[in-house]
Amino acid sequence: MSSLQSLSTQRPLVSEAFGASRSGYAGVGVLSLVINLLMLTGPMFMLQIYDRVLASHSVPTLVIIASFTGILYLFFALLEGIRARGLSRISQEIDARLSRTAFLANLRVPLRMGNTGKNVDPIRDLETMRQFWGGQGPAALFDIPWMPIYLGLVFVLHFWLGILALAGAVIILSLVLANEFMSRAPAKELAAQNAQRSNTRTGARRNAEVVRALGMSSTLTNKWDEANARFYDAQTKAGDRASLFATAIKAFRFLLGSAVLAVGAWLAILQEVSPGVMIAASIITSRALSPVEQAVGQWRVFIAARQARARLEKALEGLDESAPETELPLPSKTLNVQQIATAPPGARAVTLAGVNFELKAGDGMGIIGPSGSGKTSLVRALVGVWPIHRGSVRLDGAELGQWSEDRLGTAIGYLPQDVELFDGTIAENISRFAPERNDEKILEAAQLANVHELVTGLTDGYDTQVGEGGALLSAGQRQRIGLARALYDSPFLIVLDEPNSNLDAEGEAALTRAIKLMRQNGSIVIVVAHRPSAISAVELLLVVKDGQQAAFGPKEEVLPKISAPTGVPAPAGAPAPGTKPAPAAAKTGPLSVVPHA
Numbered sequence: 091m092s093s094l095q096s097l098s099t100q101r102p103l104v105s106e107a108f109g110a111s112r113s114g115y116a117g118v119g120v121l122s123l124v125i126n127l128l129m130l131t132g133p134m135f136m137l138q139i140y141d142r143v144l145a146s147h148s149v150p151t152l153v154i155i156a157s158f159t160g161i162l163y164l165f166f167a168l169l170e171g172i173r174a175r176g177l178s179r180i181s182q183e184i185d186a187r188l189s190r191t192a193f194l195a196n197l198r199v200p201l202r203m204g205n206t207g208k209n210v211d212p213i214r215d216l217e218t219m220r221q222f223w224g225g226q227g228p229a230a231l232f233d234i235p236w237m238p239i240y241l242g243l244v245f246v247l248h249f250w251l252g253i254l255a256l257a258g259a260v261i262i263l264s265l266v267l268a269n270e271f272m273s274r275a276p277a278k279e280l281a282a283q284n285a286q287r288s289n290t291r292t293g294a295r296r297n298a299e300v301v302r303a304l305g306m307s308s309t310l311t312n313k314w315d316e317a318n319a320r321f322y323d324a325q326t327k328a329g330d331r332a333s334l335f336a337t338a339i340k341a342f343r344f345l346l347g348s349a350v351l352a353v354g355a356w357l358a359i360l361q362e363v364s365p366g367v368m369i370a371a372s373i374i375t376s377r378a379l380s381p382v383e384q385a386v387g388q389w390r391v392f393i394a395a396r397q398a399r400a401r402l403e404k405a406l407e408g409l410d411e412s413a414p415e416t417e418l419p420l421p422s423k424t425l426n427v428q429q430i431a432t433a434p435p436g437a438r439a440v441t442l443a444g445v446n447f448e449l450k451a452g453d454g455m456g457i458i459g460p461s462g463s464g465k466t467s468l469v470r471a472l473v474g475v476w477p478i479h480r481g482s483v484r485l486d487g488a489e490l491g492q493w494s495e496d497r498l499g500t501a502i503g504y505l506p507q508d509v510e511l512f513d514g515t516i517a518e519n520i521s522r523f524a525p526e527r528n529d530e531k532i533l534e535a536a537q538l539a540n541v542h543e544l545v546t547g548l549t550d551g552y553d554t555q556v557g558e559g560g561a562l563l564s565a566g567q568r569q570r571i572g573l574a575r576a577l578y579d580s581p582f583l584i585v586l587d588e589p590n591s592n593l594d595a596e597g598e599a600a601l602t603r604a605i606k607l608m609r610q611n612g613s614i615v616i617v618v619a620h621r622p623s624a625i626s627a628v629e630l631l632l633v634v635k636d637g638q639q640a641a642f643g644p645k646e647e648v649l650p651k652i653s654a655p656t657g658v659p660a661p662a663g664a665p666a667p668g669t670k671p672a673p674a675a676a677k678t679g680p681l682s683v684v685p686h687a
C-alpha cells in the first residue's frame with residue numbers, strides 16, 4: 091500500500107485523534123482526583139497544628155503530624171510530575187496523529203479553496219492547538235471539576251462558611267463565563283490578523299528580487315507596518331480583555347479568602363468553630379478557586395486552540411481521499427475529454443468550457459490561443475488539479491478519480507508554466523523524490539530532456555542541491571530539469587505548459603526530439619505553445635479562444651482555418667499551404683502562435 095493510500099484510509103479526524111487518547115485522559119483524571127485530595131494536606135496540617143499541637147503542647151504529636159505531612163507532599167510531587175509528563179505525552183501523541191493529516195490538508199487548501207483559502211493554514215492551526223495542549227491549561231481544566239470536593243469540605247467545617255464559599259464560586263464561575271463570551275470575537279480577529287500578517291511577510295520575501303529591483307521595499311515595509319499595527323491592535327484588545335477578567339478573578343479570590351477568614355473569626359468568637367477551622371476554611375476556599383484562576387490565565391490560548399480546531403476540522407471537511415478499492419491497470423491507450431467545463435478552485439465562474447477531443451497512444455497535440463484564453467486552465471483540468479464542473483476526462487475509459495493519486499501520478503508527466511523545483515538534489519527532483527532511487531531512470535529522463543551534459547558539468551553533478559524552489563539554478567536549467575521530471579519513468583500522458591519559454595535553440599531541438607521519442611514510446615504528449623517550434627513535433631492542434639474550444643483537428647487543417655477568418659496568418663514553420671507568415675501580427679493576434687526567431 092502506498093504512503094498516500096495508507097494516509098487516506100487511516101487518516102484520523104481531529105476528534106478521532108483526541109478520542110484515541112481517551113484512556114490517557116482517564117488516567118490523568120484519576121491522578122487529578124488524588125492530587126486534589128493531596129492538596130488538602132496544607133489546610134489539614136494547619137488545622138491539626140492549631141487544634142491539636144498548640145492545644146496539647148505535644149512535641150511528639152507535632153513530629154508525627156509533620157512527618158506524615160512530609161510524606162503526603164512527597165506523593166503529591168510525584169503524582170504532579172507523572173500527570174505533567176502524561177499530559178505532555180498525550181499532547182505529543184495527538185500532534186503526531188494529526189500532523190500528516192494537517193500537512194495533507196495544507197497541500198489541498200490551494201486546490202480546494204483557491205484564493206479564498208489564502209488565510210487557511212492547517213499546520214499553524216495544529217501548532218496553536220499544541221500550544222494549549224502542551225501547556226499549563228489542561229492541568230487547570232482537570233482540576234476544576236474537583237472544586238465541589240473542596241466546597242463540600244468547607245460545608246463540613248461549618249454551614250455558613252460553606253454557603254459563603256459556594257456564593258464566591260458561583261460569582262467566579264459567572265466571571266469565567268463572561269470572559270469566555272467576551273473573548274471569542276477578539277480571539278478570532280487576532281487569528282485573522284496573524285494570518286494576514288504572515289501572508290504579507292511571506293509574499294514579500296518570495297518576491298524579494300522584484301521588490302528590490304522595482305524599489306518597492308519602502309512601500310512593502312509600510313504595508314507590513316499596517317499589517318503589524320492591525321495585529322498588535324487585535325492582540326492588545328484580546329489581551330486587555332483577558333487580563334481584565336484574570337485580574338478581577340484573582341482579586342475576588344483573595345477577597346473571598348479574607349471574607350471566609352472574617353466570617354470564621356466571627357464564628358470563632360461565637361465559639362462555633364475553632365481557630366484551626368477558621369484558617370483551614372479560608373485556605374481551602376482559596377485553593378478551591380485557584381484552578382479557575384489558572385484556567386482563566388490560559389483562556390486566550392484555550393479559545394485560540396478551540397477556534398484552530400474548528401478551522402482544522404473545516405479544512406478537513408470533504409477531504410475524503412480514500413483510494414479506490416479496485417486497482418486499475420495504468421492507462422496506456424486513450425485520453426478522452428468530453429465537453430468539460432473547469433473553474434479555478436473555490437471559484438464559481440468557469441474559465442473554460444466546451445472542450446471535447448480524444449487522443450490515443452502516440453498522439454501529439456498542441457494547444458494554442460491568446461493569453462488568458464484558457465490554455466493553462468485546460469491542462470490543469472487534464473492533469474486533475476482543477477475541478478471539472480461538467481463533462482469528463484477519461485484515461486482508457488476511466489475517470490481520473492478511479493486511480494489513487496500516487497498511482498495516477500506515475501502515469502502523468504506535467505511541466506507547469508512556472509517550474510517549481512523542491513529543495514533537494516537534481517537527481518531527487520528528476521525522480522520526483524522517489525523513495526527508492528533508480529539511477530537508470532533518472533539518467534534516461536535527463537538524457538531525453540537533454541540535461542545530462544548540463545548536470546554533469548556542475549561540480550556535484552546529479553547530487554547538486556537546487557535550493558528552495560530551484561533558486562540556485564537558472565530559469566532555463568530549471569525548465570529543463572522540470573522537463574526531465576515530467577518525462578521520468580515514461581508516463582502515458584505528458585502535459586507540457588509552454589515548455590520552451592526559457593529554452594535556447596539547442597534546448598528547443600532537444601524538446602522536439604523528446605516529444606517525438608515519447609510519442610514513439612506510446613505516450614500521449616500535449617504541449618501548450620506560444621512558439622511554433624514546440625508544436626513541430628505534434629500533428630494535432632486544439633485552439634482555445636475566450637474560454638472555449640475554437641477548433642480541433644490535424645495541424646495542417648486547423649492552422650489555415652484559424653488564420654483565414656480572423657486575418658491572422660499562420661506562424662512561420664507551420665505547414666499552412668498558401669499562407670504567408672506575419673510575425674508581428676501573430677504575436678498580438680487573437681490566436682497567438684509566436685513565430686520562432
Ligand SMILES: Nc1ncnc2c1ncn2[C@@H]1O[C@H](COP(=O)(O)OP(=O)(O)OP(=O)(O)O)[C@@H](O)[C@H]1O
Pocket residue numbers: 204434437441459460461462463464465466467468507
Ligand atoms: N488561479 C486562478 N484564479 C482565478 N482565475 C484564474 C486563475 N488562473 C487563471 N484564471 C483566469 O482564467 C482565465 C484563463 O487563464 P489561463 O491561465 O488558462 O490562460 P492561458 O491561455 O493559459 O494564458 P497564458 O497564455 O497567458 O498563459 C483568465 O481569465 C485568468 O484570469
